[in-house]
Amino acid sequence: MYESTSNAVSLPNDIARIQACIDNPLDRSAIGKKKIAGVIGDVPSSYSKSPSLWNGAFRALGLDAVYLPFDVPDSRLQALVAALRKAEHLMGVSVTVPHKTTIMPYLDDLDEQAKQINAVNTVLRTGDGRLVGYNTDGKGFLESIQTPQPGQTRPFVETLKGMDVLLIGAGGAARSVAFSLAEVLHNGSLLISNRTSEAALSLVEQIRELSPDARAIEEGEIAQAATRVGLIINSSTKGQGGIRKTRDGKLTTLEPYSALAPANPALIPESEYRGAEFHRAWLSASLSDIEANNRASWKLALSIPLETGFSDLIYHPEETVFLRHGRLSGHRTLNGKGMLIAQAAHAFFHMICRPYLDKLGLYHSETYRRIFKVMFEVW
Numbered sequence: 379m380y381e382s383t384s385n386a387v388s389l390p391n392d393i394a395r396i397q398a399c400i401d402n403p404l405d406r407s408a409i410g411k412k413k414i415a416g417v418i419g420d421v422p423s424s425y426s427k428s429p430s431l432w433n434g435a436f437r438a439l440g441l442d443a444v445y446l447p448f449d450v451p452d453s454r455l456q457a458l459v460a461a462l463r464k465a466e467h468l469m470g471v472s473v474t475v476p477h478k479t480t481i482m483p484y485l486d487d488l489d490e491q492a493k494q495i496n497a498v499n500t501v502l503r504t505g506d507g508r509l510v511g512y513n514t515d516g517k518g519f520l521e522s523i524q525t526p527q528p529g530q531t532r533p534f535v536e537t538l539k540g541m542d543v544l545l546i547g548a549g550g551a552a553r554s555v556a557f558s559l560a561e562v563l564h565n566g567s568l569l570i571s572n573r574t575s576e577a578a579l580s581l582v583e584q585i586r587e588l589s590p591d592a593r594a595i596e597e598g599e600i601a602q603a604a605t606r607v608g609l610i611i612n613s614s615t616k617g618q619g620g621i622r623k624t625r626d627g628k629l630t631t632l633e634p635y636s637a638l639a640p641a642n643p644a645l646i647p648e649s650e651y652r653g654a655e656f657h658r659a660w661l662s663a664s665l666s667d668i669e670a671n672n673r674a675s676w677k678l679a680l681s682i683p684l685e686t687g688f689s690d691l692i693y694h695p696e697e698t699v700f701l702r703h704g705r706l707s708g709h710r711t712l713n714g715k716g717m718l719i720a721q722a723a724h725a726f727f728h729m730i731c732r733p734y735l736d737k738l739g740l741y742h743s744e745t746y747r748r749i750f751k752v753m754f755e756v757w
């Protein structure tokens with residue numbers, strides 16, 4: 379918890395209540411009496427692109443609003459949600475790893491799709507102070523692969539109708555993507571692989587009605603499946619930059635791993651974290667596993683037909699090991715930048731800022747185009 383009392387005391391009450399629940403200091407001078415939006419996650423202040431995207435769009439539209447990162451551990455999530463409910467200047471928040479599912483019981487209402495997916499990535503604060511959860515990840519993903527990105531004339535995928543797709547991962551983002559894909563694949567089949575096979579099996583059960591051909595496969599079956607599909611999507615955290623904390627307080631990183639093969643990195647107790655020494659200790663303990671993962675991935679990438687697209691939800695790093703292996707073996711690749719921007723622009727325009735834009739007469743398609751363009755430029 380951030381403990382600068384001098385900062386907390388002089389903040390407006392609603393912001394001081396939020397500050398008491400989070401680990402990062404809020405910038406008092408940037409807040410003033412502005413309307414507020416933000417992102418809830420483990421440490422979004424250290425890696426999230428969302429604050430620069432949203433604040434860039436606020437500035438471009440001349441809105442008196444600010445978007446803030448909220449770093450919150452599981453233990454203070456419920457208290458933070460209560461503080462957000464009371465925050466009169468709050469328009470809404472985005473939700474990211476690892477709170478997308480754990481936040482759900484604390485909200486006042488859930489959109490049907492968020493219930494189905496069992497994950498929330500956007501929370502609106504209504505005029506009467508209720509917090510309502512939605513999920514727009516899947517829609518953002520589809521938009522990013524089916525619409526030409528700025529500067530391009532063709533989309534990453536012309537049509538998903540009838541395409542066979544391999545989805546790696548079955549966490550919050552994967553579930554949202556799977557529901558959206560299931561609606562558009564028609565007779566194409568969706569293969570879902572997850573480290574924990576139960577999660578893939580249960581996701582397949584849930585989308586069975588929309589996608590009768592959906593099937594869960596083991597991580598060890600990725601190699602076979604990947605050579606038979608038109609599109610491979612990584613929606614797992616394999617390849618994600620930065621240090622990750624497991625629920626039992628251990629630290630690790632998945633950045634050197636490709637999604638095409640298993641990853642069993644070393645886990646180091648948080649109490650042993652010593653900056654650069656952590657990286658050295660972690661790397662020497664994980665090196666042979668990384669080498670095995672990368673070797674298997676290179677070999678597989680070389681055997682995948684050239685027409686198969688490699689798409690990753692991750693945008694940090696911009697090119698994951700999975701995408702690098704895809705590109706260097708001759709495939710088309712796409713990272714998660716377009717998805718993040720598509721769902722951010724959607725949440726900004728249609729959801730979180732909609733009442734504000736309505737009031738200013740700015741809720742029209744030109745504003746949406748502007749938001750999208752600015753977010754791409756400030757990336």
Ligand SMILES: NC(=O)c1ccc[n+]([C@@H]2O[C@H](COP(=O)([O-])OP(=O)(O)OC[C@H]3O[C@@H](n4cnc5c(N)ncnc54)[C@H](OP(=O)(O)O)[C@@H]3O)[C@@H](O)[C@H]2O)c1
Nearest residue numbers: 547548549550551552573574614615618641691714717718
């Ligand atoms: N571009 C965007 O707009 C956007 C939007 C949402 C998410 N994302 C990215 O998508 C990724 C997933 O996010 P999420 O919200 O779905 O996270 P999540 O709910 O925490 O799910 C994590 C997924 O990664 C898998 N995983 C974790 N460690 C693994 C390992 N060592 N080996 C194999 N699989 C492992 C998990 O498998 P288990 O079930 O076995 O634990 C699970 O499938 C993140 O990197 C996130 O940044 C991007």
